[in-house]
Structure formats: C-alpha cells, structure tokens
Amino acid sequence: MPESIYKKAALPVIIISVIMVIISSVRWFDHKNKVNTVILATASQKGQYYAFGKALSKVVKKHNPKINIEVIPSEGSQQNEQWLQQQKVQLALLQSNTPLSASLDVVSFLFPEVFHLVVRSDAEIKRVSDLKGKRIALMRPGSGSYSLFWVLSHHYGLQASDFTALPMSSQEAFQALETGKVDAMFQVIALGNSQMTKLLRNPKIKLVPIDQGAALQLSVPALENTKIPKGAYNGAIPIPQTDLSTVSVRAILVSHNQVDSNLIYEITRILYESRNELVKENVQAAMIAAANSNNQMGFAFHPGAQAYFDQDQPSFIVEYAEPISLGLSVVLLCVSGLLQLRVWIQGKQKNRADVYNLQLIELIEKVNQAKNIKELKEIQKQLWDIFEKVIVDLDCDRISPESFQSFTFPWDVALKTIHHRETLLSTGITNGSFSDSQLSKIAEKDS
Incomplete structure (x- = not known):
C-alpha cells in the first residue's frame, strides 16, 4: 500500500480513537461518581407507606451513598400508579391488587396490609352485612383502602345506597369513630399501627371479623386469608380476644421498567441483605416476604430485582461495559499508533x-x-x-x-x-x- 494511503487512513483513525478514549474516560468517571436520585411515591405523610419509605431511604443511603431515595407523599396507590406511568417518579408503594400497566414491574413484595373493619360497640354491627343503614368512614378516593372497601361491600351484597360512605383522612376517620360521628371505619393497614392500637383500647370500639377471604380471592386473587392474632393490639386484656379472621393484601414496591437495572438490583439487595437494620427503622419490614418466595401471582418483576432473586450477578460485559469500552478505545489507539509507526518505518x-x-x-x-x-x-x-x-x-x-x-x-x-x-x-x-x-x-x- 502506498505511503500516502497509509497516512490518509491512519490520521482519521487516530483522531477517532483519541475522541473515544476521552468520551469513555469521562463517562466512566461520571458513572463512578454520580449520585442517583430516585423519587419514591408513598401515601399520606402520617401513614405507614410514608414511614416505610423514609426508613428504606435511610438504610439505602447508609449502604450506598450514591443512591438517594427522595420520599414524597401522595393520595395513595391509584395516584402512585399514574405517576409511575408518567415517569414522574421512579419507585412507588402500591397494594398488590392495583392493576399495573405493561410499563411497570414489581421490585419486591413487602409487608401484608390487613383489612380492619372497626365499629362502635353500640352500633350493633357483628358482620359485614350489618353495615346496611350505617355511617362508614372510608379513606380518601384513590387510596387502596377506598377501592378495596367496594370490593368487600359488593361481595356481601351491599350497594352504595345501602349505607352512608364518608371519605376522609385517616386521622379524621379515627376521630369520627371515637366521637360517634360514624358507626364504622374501614382501613387496610399493617398490623401494629399505633393509631389503631390506641383506638382499639377504647372499650366502645371493637373489630369485626371478615371470614370469607377465600371467596373474595375469586374476584381479587391478590387477597390473602389471614388472621389478626389474639392480643395483637393489647396483651393484658387481649384485643382481639381470639384470633380474628380477616383478609390482607401485600404492599409492593414497584418501578417503571425503564429505570436502570443496576440501580434496582442494588436497592433490592440492600432491602433484603440489610433487613435487620430496616426493621429497627420500621417494624413492618420484619414481615417482608423472603426473596425466594416472590415469584407469585404472575407479576412481572423488574430485571434488576429478578437478577437479585435469581442470585445472578450482572454479566461481565454489562458490569464492565464502560471500562471495556475504554480499553477497546486504548487498543484502537495503540493499533493506530502502530499503523502510523509502520508507515513511518516504511x-x-x-x-x-x-x-x-x-x-x-x-x-x-x-x-x-x-x-x-x-x-x-x-x-x-x-x-x-x-x-x-x-x-x-x-x-x-x-x-x-x-x-x-x-x-x-x-x-x-x-x-x-x-x-x-x-x-x-x-x-x-x-x-x-x-x-x-x-x-x-x-x-x-x-x-
């Protein structure tokens, strides 16, 4: 090959190689030092979703300072699902009965949330069907509790016209029941909630069983049969006095499938491997399902979370893509230099x-x-x-x-x-x- 052709071919290759080395170096350095901010939508600031979100943010930050989870309040599962679809947030806490669009993937099943039908003793409500003609405090529309109440009431043959539904905040509902402004209150909430504990220690307030969980599963497969254990809300004078049949639904951590898999993998890893620390921050974390039991109900799991559940480490190429790119660029530059040297020698x-x-x-x-x-x-x-x-x-x-x-x-x-x-x-x-x-x-x- 003539010398002039060698020189013409070598110069562009050298320039491109130098540019690739610079770009790869900058990207690699930026990746290694970048702090990823992830927005997590929860629920009311006084609710358990928000408290769990703050605990998760704290533990993740401790174990990986390059991941910052920003916790924000919301109206509940329905709004969270919409925010995820619109990519206004990257993570959200939902109830597992919430329909997920194809663009959303589950990161992890979390703690169970239990159906609590709480009534005044003088309201003569012994079963769900007795709610007919009563005033019922519900959580706000858009929340998981609100949507699940209608599933429950329809199952027991109740129509919206059979009772007076009064949507309000959780705090307002507790006060309304205590003061007699409503006859009953329905909320889906994790066991051991401090507000619920205080409410149930009032002798005028009691829990009503929900004993048709298996039948409810036919319409909402995400529901699970469960029990509120004897003494869950008071041990001295047991509240409830016996194990109480009810229904529960899992809280789930959900992400948009466009969120980086390595980022979700790391959050999932910390969620499970640092669970003891998470429990210290939020007791509900003790009821998080084991990693190997998450393959249930046909949910699609985020690739990053699935990689952790399968105990798969990221492939060598994926994990070291940027260093490999940098290395290839250096090799190309060396080859270009050798080509130029050959032209010079010739x-x-x-x-x-x-x-x-x-x-x-x-x-x-x-x-x-x-x-x-x-x-x-x-x-x-x-x-x-x-x-x-x-x-x-x-x-x-x-x-x-x-x-x-x-x-x-x-x-x-x-x-x-x-x-x-x-x-x-x-x-x-x-x-x-x-x-x-x-x-x-x-x-x-x-x-």
Whole structure:
C-alpha cells in the first residue's frame, strides 16, 4: 500500500480513537461518581407507606451513598400508579391488587396490609352485612383502602345506597369513630399501627371479623386469608380476644421498567441483605416476604430485582461495559499508533533505499567516464561495498524487501555497465567510434 494511503487512513483513525478514549474516560468517571436520585411515591405523610419509605431511604443511603431515595407523599396507590406511568417518579408503594400497566414491574413484595373493619360497640354491627343503614368512614378516593372497601361491600351484597360512605383522612376517620360521628371505619393497614392500637383500647370500639377471604380471592386473587392474632393490639386484656379472621393484601414496591437495572438490583439487595437494620427503622419490614418466595401471582418483576432473586450477578460485559469500552478505545489507539509507526518505518526504509539507488546512478556515471581498467576496478569495488551494505540493511529491516527489489535493477545495470566499459577499454575504444573489426571483437568478447 502506498505511503500516502497509509497516512490518509491512519490520521482519521487516530483522531477517532483519541475522541473515544476521552468520551469513555469521562463517562466512566461520571458513572463512578454520580449520585442517583430516585423519587419514591408513598401515601399520606402520617401513614405507614410514608414511614416505610423514609426508613428504606435511610438504610439505602447508609449502604450506598450514591443512591438517594427522595420520599414524597401522595393520595395513595391509584395516584402512585399514574405517576409511575408518567415517569414522574421512579419507585412507588402500591397494594398488590392495583392493576399495573405493561410499563411497570414489581421490585419486591413487602409487608401484608390487613383489612380492619372497626365499629362502635353500640352500633350493633357483628358482620359485614350489618353495615346496611350505617355511617362508614372510608379513606380518601384513590387510596387502596377506598377501592378495596367496594370490593368487600359488593361481595356481601351491599350497594352504595345501602349505607352512608364518608371519605376522609385517616386521622379524621379515627376521630369520627371515637366521637360517634360514624358507626364504622374501614382501613387496610399493617398490623401494629399505633393509631389503631390506641383506638382499639377504647372499650366502645371493637373489630369485626371478615371470614370469607377465600371467596373474595375469586374476584381479587391478590387477597390473602389471614388472621389478626389474639392480643395483637393489647396483651393484658387481649384485643382481639381470639384470633380474628380477616383478609390482607401485600404492599409492593414497584418501578417503571425503564429505570436502570443496576440501580434496582442494588436497592433490592440492600432491602433484603440489610433487613435487620430496616426493621429497627420500621417494624413492618420484619414481615417482608423472603426473596425466594416472590415469584407469585404472575407479576412481572423488574430485571434488576429478578437478577437479585435469581442470585445472578450482572454479566461481565454489562458490569464492565464502560471500562471495556475504554480499553477497546486504548487498543484502537495503540493499533493506530502502530499503523502510523509502520508507515513511518516504511518511509524511512524507502528513503534509505533511495540513497543507495542515487549512489548507483553516480557510480554508473563514473563508469562511463572511467579512463582505464584500474578506475573500473575501484568503481566495481565500491559497487560491491554498496551491495554488502544493502544486504546488511535488509537483514536488519532498515530497508524493506520491496525496496531491495527496486535496488537490484540499477545495481545490475551498474554491473553490466562496468563489464561493457571494461571491454571498450581493453580494445582501446573510448571515443564511441567503432570500426567493423572492433565491433566484431567486442561482440566476440561479450559473448
């Protein structure tokens, strides 16, 4: 390949290689030092979702300072699901009965949330069907508790016109029940809630069983049969007095499937491997399902979370994509440098061969001007000296085989010119004029 083509090809490759090295270096450095802020939508600031979110944020920050979980309040599961779809948030806490769009994936099942139907003792409500004609405090529309109440009431044959539904905040509902402004309150909440504990220690307030959990599962598969254990809300005078049948639904941590898998993997890892620390911050974390039991109800799990559950480490290429890119760029740069070096060496080899060729041309000129055999012998000696040098340079790669081939032609011409000049001198002809007899003698000698 001609030297000019090598140079034209090498320069763009070197420039591109340098740019790739710079870009890869900047991206790798940025990735290693970047703090990822993730927004987590929960529920009311006074609710358990918000409290759990703050606990998770604190523990994740402790174990990985490059992940900052920003916890924000919301109206509940319905709003959280919408925010996730709109990518206004990256994580959200939902109830597992919440329909998820195809763009959302589960990160983990968390703690169970239990149906609490709490009534005033004087309201004569012993079962769900007794809510007919009563005033019922519900959580605000958009919350999981609100939507699940209608599932429950329809199952027991109640219509919206059969009772008075009064949506309000959790705090307002507790106060309304205590003061007699409502006859009952329904909330889906984790066991051990401090507000619920305080409320149930009022002798005028009691829990009503919900004992058709298996039947409710036919319409909402996410529901689970469960019990509120005897003494869960008071041990001295047991509240409830016996294990109370009810229904529960799991809180789940959900993410948009476009969120980086490595980021979700790390949050999932900390969630499970640092659960003891999480329990200290929020007792509900003690009821988080084991990692190997998360494959349930046909939910699609985020690839990052699934990788952790399967105990799969990220592939070598995925984990070291940026260093590999940097390495390849460096290799490409080195190859480009070697290519340029080769062009330079070939140019140098050609220049050295050109020097020898010029010397041969000068010797040929001297041969034509030689006056006697002695001068020819001296020129012939110089010719063989040049040949020796060329052979040594060829052996040491100071000239290329191609340059050697180009050298042999003028060298052979020079050698033949010496022989021809020697013939002319030996016959005494040097002026270029030949008689017929002299030409005949020259021809005989050359032959």
